[in-house]
Amino acid sequence: MNSPPRSSSFLAIACSCFVAAARCPAGDAQQEPDSAADHPRSSVDTAALQRNWDALRQRGLRLLPVPKQLQFRGEPLPLSGEGARRAVVVLAEDSPRGRIAANEIVSRLEDFSAKVELPVVAAPQAGAYNVVIENRWPNTTTVLSSGQVSDRPETLDRKVSKGCESTGFEETCRSGERRGQETLAEHIRAKYGCSTNTFTRDETVPAEARKTDQAYGVYPRDDGLSLAGQGGVEMLYAAVTLCWLIEERAGQVFLHPAAGVDWPDYKHRHMGSPLAPYQTNTVGGDPQAHLANMRKYLDWLFRMKATGVFRHTIGSQSHSSLPDKLASTPAARACAKLVSDYGRERGIVTMHNGSVSLGTDPEDKDRPGFDQMMKDEDRGHYHSWARHDLHRNKAHNLAAFCKECGFDLAFIHANARRRGVPPLRLRGRLPRAIPP
Structure with a gap:
C-alpha cells in the first residue's frame, strides 16, 4: 500500500x-x-x-x-x-x-x-x-577496561574513558584528535563492533x-x-x-x-481527536482493517513530529463503579490496542478521557445510596467523594480498560460546576453522600 x-x-x-x-x-x-x-x-x-x-x-x-x-x-x-x-x-x-x-x-x-x-x-x-x-547509542554499549562489552547504562564520558583504558588510546571523546589515521570512536568500532553515535559526540x-x-x-x-x-x-x-x-x-x-x-521547546505536542465517522467506521471489526484505516492519520502526525493524540478509536466513556465491568466491547478495545501500539512505536502516546462520576441517570439511579449523591442535571451524572468503595471499583475498571486499549494517559473530568451556577454557590446546596 x-x-x-x-x-x-x-x-x-x-x-x-x-x-x-x-x-x-x-x-x-x-x-x-x-x-x-x-x-x-x-x-x-x-x-x-x-x-x-x-x-x-x-x-x-x-x-x-x-x-x-x-x-x-x-x-x-x-x-x-x-x-x-x-x-x-x-x-x-x-x-x-x-x-x-x-x-x-x-x-x-x-x-x-x-x-x-x-x-x-x-x-x-x-x-x-x-x-x-x-x-x-553509547548509553547502551560500554567497552570495559577488561575489553568486555557491557550493557550497563553509563555516561558517554565514562564509556569512552573505559574504552581508552582497554585500547591504549589516551584521547578523550571530546578531543576529536587522531592518533595515526584513526579516531578513538573508529578504533572502538573496528575492534569491538560497537560505536559512538554521531549526534551524542x-x-x-x-x-x-x-x-x-x-x-x-x-x-x-x-x-x-x-x-x-x-x-x-x-x-x-x-x-x-x-x-x-x-x-x-x-x-x-x-x-x-x-x-x-x-530540538523542541515543547516536550509534549498532542494533536487532534480522530473520532470522525470515517475514522471510527471500522471499530469493532477486524483490528488490522481498523489500523489500516487509522494509519494515514498516525503517519501524518508522526511526520509532523507530534508526540501524542487525544483520544482515538473509542471516545469518552462513563466507566462503571460496579466491580469488574469494563467499558466498550472486547472487539473495540482490540482495535484501539493495535492503533495505540502503532503510535507508540513512532513516539506518539495516546490519551483517553473519562469522568469521576459514579453513575448515570437512568442506568444507576436506583442503586443503593445514589439518591444521597449530588446529581449533575446537565449530564445526568452522579457524584460523591465519600464513596471510596465505588471510586476504587471505577479506578480498577478504568485501569483495565486503558491497559486493554493500550492508552498511555487518562484525562479525568471532575464536576466543578453546574451550567450557569458558580462552584462556590453549589457548595451549600449539595446533599451529603453517606455510604449505605
Whole structure:
C-alpha cells in the first residue's frame, strides 16, 4: 500500500512545536546576527527560522517543523533520470525502530511518479550514496577496561574513558584528535563492533538540545548522510526530516544534502481527536482493517513530529463503579490496542478521557445510596467523594480498560460546576453522600 501523502498544511502548529532556542551554524540557510542587541534572548529566533524556511522554499521543499539549524551542502543529488546516483539505506543494526526509519525513507519514493530503487542494506556500499541510520547509542554499549562489552547504562564520558583504558588510546571523546589515521570512536568500532553515535559526540550541539531527549541531527559524510539522535524516537525524527529533503521536479527525483540539528521547546505536542465517522467506521471489526484505516492519520502526525493524540478509536466513556465491568466491547478495545501500539512505536502516546462520576441517570439511579449523591442535571451524572468503595471499583475498571486499549494517559473530568451556577454557590446546596 502506498504511503499517505506528506501534507504540509499544518504550518501554524508544526512551526510552533520546535521554537527557536539556540544558535545556528553559518551557511546558506543562516547568517550571523548583526549584534547581540538584535537577538537579546536567543540567536535562533523567528528571523533565523524565517531564513531557514526561505532556504527551503528556494529549493521547493516543505520541511516542517523548520529546523533550528540547517545548512544545505552542494547541489541536489539526482536519484532518477539523467545523472542519477545509486543510493542505499544502511541499517547496520536491525531493530524495530530502525526498520520503521528505513521503511519511512523508502516509502517516500512511492509519492513520486518516477520509479527509484532504494535498497536497505547492512553496510555502506562502495560507490553508492549511503544514507546511514544510526540506531545504536553509547548509553547502551560500554567497552570495559577488561575489553568486555557491557550493557550497563553509563555516561558517554565514562564509556569512552573505559574504552581508552582497554585500547591504549589516551584521547578523550571530546578531543576529536587522531592518533595515526584513526579516531578513538573508529578504533572502538573496528575492534569491538560497537560505536559512538554521531549526534551524542557532536560538540557543536547546543546545551538546550542536550537537555531534551527529542533532539536529532542530519550529518553529511564523505559517502552520503548519517541520521542520528539522542535515542530511538529521535533517530526516527532524523529519518522523517530526510524524507522532506527528497522531492520530484519535472519527473526527476532529487535528494538535497544538508546538515541540520533540531530540538523542541515543547516536550509534549498532542494533536487532534480522530473520532470522525470515517475514522471510527471500522471499530469493532477486524483490528488490522481498523489500523489500516487509522494509519494515514498516525503517519501524518508522526511526520509532523507530534508526540501524542487525544483520544482515538473509542471516545469518552462513563466507566462503571460496579466491580469488574469494563467499558466498550472486547472487539473495540482490540482495535484501539493495535492503533495505540502503532503510535507508540513512532513516539506518539495516546490519551483517553473519562469522568469521576459514579453513575448515570437512568442506568444507576436506583442503586443503593445514589439518591444521597449530588446529581449533575446537565449530564445526568452522579457524584460523591465519600464513596471510596465505588471510586476504587471505577479506578480498577478504568485501569483495565486503558491497559486493554493500550492508552498511555487518562484525562479525568471532575464536576466543578453546574451550567450557569458558580462552584462556590453549589457548595451549600449539595446533599451529603453517606455510604449505605
